[in-house]
Amino acid sequence: MYVTAHRVRARTGDEAVHAFLHQHGAVAWPDEVFDWPEINPGRLIGRRTMFEVGGNNVLSYLDLLAPDGTPASVIEGALEEFRQDLEERANPTVMVTGGITIRFGTNLGLEPQRATAFEELAHAATELHSSGG
Numbered sequence: 001m002y003v004t005a006h007r008v009r010a011r012t013g014d015e016a017v018h019a020f021l022h023q024h025g026a027v028a029w030p031d032e033v034f035d036w037p038e039i040n041p042g043r044l045i046g047r048r049t050m051f052e053v054g055g056n057n058v059l060s061y062l063d064l065l066a067p068d069g070t071p072a073s074v075i076e077g078a079l080e081e082f083r084q085d086l087e088e089r090a091n092p093t094v095m096v097t098g099g100i101t102i103r104f105g106t107n108l109g110l111e112p113q114r115a116t117a118f119e120e121l122a123h124a125a126t127e128l129h130s131s132g133g
Contacts, residue, residue: 001070002042003129004063005121008056015059016050017120019128023068033065033101046128060106062121064129066099072130075100079122086118 002022009015022042047053064075078100089095091114092105106117 001066001068001129002037002063003125004037004061005124005128006061007059007117007120009059010051010056012051014051017124018049018053018056019047019124020044021046021128021132025068036065037063037103046132048124048128058107060110060117060121061104062118062125063101063103064125065101065103070100072126074098075129076126078102079126083118083122086115 001024003019005017005019007015007017021044023045024040024042064078066075066078078095078097079102081097082095082102082104086104089104091108091111092103095102104118104121106114110117
């Protein structure tokens with residue numbers, strides 16, 4: 001499973017959070033998946049977008065990678081662990097905990113609002129995951 005949420009700015013200047021949910025099906029889940037979104041994002045099964053996808057400026061992003069069927073409670077636990085030391089983490093950052101890989105980053109202009117950006121994206125990602133797409 002790969003769920004990603006992005007705060008994007010369109011060419012018009014409008015901003016929104018877009019979220020996408022992918023599943024990988026019956027694949028052997030590798031030990032290291034931090035680069036899977038670029039190699040094997042999986043099959044798109046759900047998305048929430050406010051305007052046309054593509055050509056937008058990504059201001060911040062949150063990627064969650066875990067085996068298909070990972071319970072929401074496990075994902076929320078991993079996000080809570082990540083949240084606890086967000087301020088000490090580099091930007092961008094990657095954390096692996098309990099079989100879940102979390103990637104998060106913001107553009108430099110949003111550094112002072114990293115915690116707020118994380119919360120916004122975590123909410124969008126977990127909401128889409130919980131709904132199943």
